[in-house]
Amino acid sequence: MHRRKSTTMLLVSVVGLALAAACSTENTTANTATAGGPRKAEEGFQQSGSGGDITKFCGTKPMKVGFLKSAGGNTWVLQAAAEFKDEAAKCGNVTEALFAQAINDQQKAISDITSYVAQGVNVLVISADYGVAELPAISKATQAGVKVVTILGDAGGKPGTDFVDAVTFDTDFIGKKWADFLHEQVGKGTVAFLGGTPGNETSTQFFASFQKAMKAYPEIEIVDDRVQDTNWDPALRRKVMTGLLSKHGRIDAIVSDFNGPDTGAIQAYDSANMERPVVASITSNNEIGCDWAKKPYPFLVMGQTSSLPRLALRIGVAAFQGTANTESAKLHPEPFTYLPNGTAPDCKPALPPDADLTADLTESQLTELFKS
Template identity: 40%
Template sequence: MCGTKPMIVGVSDGYGGNTWRKTGLAEVKDELSRCKNVTRVIYSNANGDPQKANSDINSMVAQGINVLILLPDFGAVQLPAMRAAMKAGVAVVPYSAQMTGTPGRDYVVNVVGDTQQIGVLWADWLGTTLKKGNVVFMGGSPGATTSQNFMDGLRGGLKKYPDLKLLNEQYIVTNWNPVDAQKATVGLIAQYPKIDAIVTDGGETALAAVKAFEQAHLPVPAIATIASDNQVNCHYMSAKQSGKPYPYYTLDGTTTYVRFAVRQGVAAYQGTVNKESPSILPFAYADSAKGLDPKCDPTAPPDADLTSALPPQKLKAVFER
């Protein structure tokens, strides 16, 4: 897949700096280490500024990148810069966020988790473990396509389980922010006298929901989520060890999505073959119904993702940065 042409690879982040993003960058470099014809890796972090994100891409193109891997945090706003890079002959691959735009013109391919199928996996877990009760889905920011797709998959999956009722027509907005998520959960507790399961599209949201129930001195409902982190998993293990376990299911391995993006980009630029699907299914990392416990590492950062594909020493090095 590496081909023979020398290549410079650009990696563009909209919000860099947290442990998940640092892990992703390390995964890029680890994946590219297999290709001896990579001459340079250029990294940019827009620090939450969409204008800088676009100028970063333009700057990398000017520096001669051949492959661009990016997490398009700002959505369609980034399409013009991506399209210009493609016109300049760069193989552009956005990952982890679903993009509008046209494959082949605005980017090579969009590498994302199969949100619909993930929603179905959550529904199947609830259907087999909980069997009946009231379910709430908590998403991210208003209008987030990924949250809507997750919810659509969950809603569709729950049709097989008529004794499970989805209480909310629209996903609960949390902005993927623990403070907002905790406030939203407090509101849900006040609104619905009985909540048997909470499904979220992020580990931080899941932990905020758990804490809201604990602070209200209520039993924690079943929790199904994706992209957990060290903090939420340590909290679950602590609750289990103290004799207050709650049903818990999380799908993980999301830092590895970038490796799929790298392989797609390299193959597109080199003209080599990559038959992998751009639609990825994460794996079950914790499943209380099957006795599958997540790992908790008190020495790792709270937001560390221990489901990375990095070798242990390389992952430890990420945490020490």
């Protein structure tokens, strides 16, 4: 996730999770998959990257496909890669499905693109976490005949010229969901926005959308009116949150562009003997779900984010095969809401703490993926 993260997202590993019961998720939408077609939150927007049928676009030409994650090193990335390969396996004419990640290394992210072009990849999905720095390599890949589709980061350039399309979240949609949730659960108070590395594009975009949506609710103040940089690191997020609580007293809510590191923020409240905050975020987290049941709090998370590569692959495959695909590249991810005394988030102690249990992979697939 979600992301979806413009540099590496370092997540801590926690062992010995005490809560063994797994609870089913409750989603706040009534949308269901339509046979043979994409699920849509509303007209013109896709809800989940798994909603389409790739077999309609597979064509007959043999093809090699690849997925590059510019920033990586965490469970979300492994899940996204598994979803990409699962989608590719549905086309019998895919000869190879490749995956590589550059962990906090912009130059490697760029050289990986060049390498995949040299290896004869026909369809390339790129999480352009380093933005416009990757555009020259992306444009060269396109000029070489590779059908490139980007996800998450904005590489600049022009869809249809520098690359086929860009699969992105509608941050305005997400920002409004967060703002509405805070209005319902907080009413009047304060909120801190927790982001990643200083100045990163993902946090900047999410914050701008959230800030705009919060104009409708002036009774809720954004602490310092800026992104609180935490490097998507739970330990740093705890330190930053501890400082904010010391400076401002209890803060009623936190909003973040990646839920995994919020474990650190919650620990800051617990250590200060403060009531846990209202939390709104994106990309569900297994450890959060297990911990939530111990001390529940109002919680909204946008799920199924690791399915982005599925949609991107379908768009790229259709472009390479010359088959028509009218799926929207803009996603309105599904919101999952959890309230005290209500349905709890999923908790699977056998899976990694930072696993996203809203992913479009079965529990058996996730178990197989992380068994080593």
